[in-house]
Amino acid sequence: MPSPSVLPTRRRELLKLIGAVPLAAGVLPALPARANPLAPTPAEAPAPAATAPGIVKPLPPETFTIRGTNAETRFEAFRDTGALTSVDRFFVRNHTSTPRLDENDWRLTVWGSALGGRRPVDFSYGQLRSLPSVTRTAVVECAGNGRSFFATQQGETVSGTPWTLGAIGAARWRGVRLRDVLHRAGVSSAAVDVMPRGLDDEFISGGVNLGRVRRPLPIAKALDDVILAYEMNGEPLPYDHGFPVRVIVPSWIGIASIKWLGDIEVSDTPLESPWNTQFYRLFGADHPPAGSQPLTRQTLKSAFELPLGAALEVDRPHRLTGRAWSAAAPVRAVEISTDGGAHWRRAQLHDTPRRHGWVRWSLPWHPRRTGPVELLARTTDRAGNRQPERTPHNTQGYLFDAVVRHPVTVVASANAHRAARSEPPYKGHMS
Structure with a gap:
C-alpha cells in the first residue's frame, strides 16, 4: 500500500x-x-x-x-x-x-x-x-x-x-x-x-x-x-x-x-x-x-448567538440573533419561543436559504419581568423536517437535533437599581 x-x-x-x-x-x-x-x-x-x-x-x-x-x-x-x-x-x-x-x-x-x-x-x-x-x-x-x-x-x-x-x-x-x-x-x-x-x-x-x-x-x-x-x-x-x-x-x-x-x-x-x-x-x-x-448526512439545528446563562435587562428591547441549518434541504423557517415553548414567533431570516449552508436570523424581544427564562429556537426545512422535542438516545451521542432549551436570566436594569434607592417600591400590577 x-x-x-x-x-x-x-x-x-x-x-x-x-x-x-x-x-x-x-x-x-x-x-x-x-x-x-x-x-x-x-x-x-x-x-x-x-x-x-x-x-x-x-x-x-x-x-x-x-x-x-x-x-x-x-x-x-x-x-x-x-x-x-x-x-x-x-x-x-x-x-x-x-x-x-x-x-x-x-x-x-x-x-x-x-x-x-x-x-x-x-x-x-x-x-x-x-x-x-x-x-x-x-x-x-x-x-x-x-x-x-x-x-x-x-x-x-x-x-x-x-x-x-x-x-x-x-x-x-x-x-x-x-x-x-x-x-x-x-x-x-x-x-x-x-x-x-x-x-x-x-x-x-x-x-x-x-x-x-x-x-x-x-x-x-x-x-x-x-x-x-x-x-x-x-x-x-x-x-x-x-x-x-x-x-x-x-x-x-x-x-x-x-x-x-x-x-x-x-x-x-x-x-x-x-x-x-x-x-x-x-x-x-x-x-x-x-x-x-x-x-452519512447530518441533521438540522438552530442556535442563539448568546451565552448560555446570559443576563439580559428587563424593560428594554433586545435583538435575539442566531443561526439555523439543515443538511437535508434549505431552511424554510425559524421559530422562537421566549417562554419555554408555550408560544412561538417566526424569526426574520437574513440570508437566502441554500443547500449545504446556514442562515442568520433575528427576532426582537422586550422582556417585561425579571427571572429565569428558557429561550427556544426551532428550525423547519423545505423538505418538511422540523427539530423535535427529543432526540432518540445513542450511546456515542451523535446527531443531536432536538430543540435546545437555552437558559437566560432577565435582571433589573442598572437604572432601576438606582431608582429603587431613592423611591418607594412600586405596588401596582406587574405585567
Whole structure:
C-alpha cells in the first residue's frame, strides 16, 4: 500500500505550541442542568490564554472552549459576523495533532483494486491546482455537535467530546472535483467505495492503534459533489483545517471531510475502517443490536448567538440573533419561543436559504419581568423536517437535533437599581 512521503515543514513561520493538560473526552454522565460552561469569565478573574495540544492557531478564550485536542467555537462569537466563518473562529476537530506539511513535498496517491491500470497514480500539489477548479460554500459540522445536551437536557449518558453547538463552521471552499481526480487516475466501472486517508498521526484508542484517520465513501457520493479543497475563504488552507488539501463532503458528518489528505483507496469491494464500524454509527436500545448503518448526512439545528446563562435587562428591547441549518434541504423557517415553548414567533431570516449552508436570523424581544427564562429556537426545512422535542438516545451521542432549551436570566436594569434607592417600591400590577 503506497505511503506518501511528506516532510513536516512549510515556508511560513510556525507558531510554537504551549503545553496544556487536555480535557478528558470520555463518558458524559446523565446529569441535571448545570452551570453554563460558556458563561463569560468575571472581569476580576481574567481567563488565561487558551491552548490545546497540537493545535497551531491562537485560541482566545472569548472565542473558543478547549475540549481535549479540539477547540469548540463559542456560539456567541459568531454574532455580528458574516455568513462565512473566518479562520480565527472556525472550530478544530483533531484526533491527534495538526501536522505542518510542505506543499512542495506533498503527494496525493490514488490506488486500489478499482483502478483500470491497477498501478498507483500520484498528483503533486501543483498538478492538483492546475486542474479545473470549483468553489462550494458549505458547513462542516462534527457528528457529535450538541452531544452535551443528551446529558444536560435529556438526562442520558453518552460518551465522547462534550460539544455544545459550536462544532460547526461555514466556509467557501475551492478545489477540484473528486470525480475529476478519480477519472484521471483511471477509476473503473467496478468501483464500489473510495477511502480518503489523512496524514495526521496514527490514532490510539483504548491502547489500540487504529491507524490514520480514514473513512469510506460510496462511489456514487464520491462522483457527485465531493471536492478536494486547497483554499478556504479565498486563502490557502490553514494548517488546522487541512493544509495542503482536504476533502469536503457537503452535508455529511464532519468525519467524512478528511483533513491533510494523503491517499485515496479505490476499491471494487466495500471498504471498512474503525470510523465506519466502531465509530460514527448509532448504538443503543433505540437501534439495531449491531448498530445502525454508518452515518452519512447530518441533521438540522438552530442556535442563539448568546451565552448560555446570559443576563439580559428587563424593560428594554433586545435583538435575539442566531443561526439555523439543515443538511437535508434549505431552511424554510425559524421559530422562537421566549417562554419555554408555550408560544412561538417566526424569526426574520437574513440570508437566502441554500443547500449545504446556514442562515442568520433575528427576532426582537422586550422582556417585561425579571427571572429565569428558557429561550427556544426551532428550525423547519423545505423538505418538511422540523427539530423535535427529543432526540432518540445513542450511546456515542451523535446527531443531536432536538430543540435546545437555552437558559437566560432577565435582571433589573442598572437604572432601576438606582431608582429603587431613592423611591418607594412600586405596588401596582406587574405585567
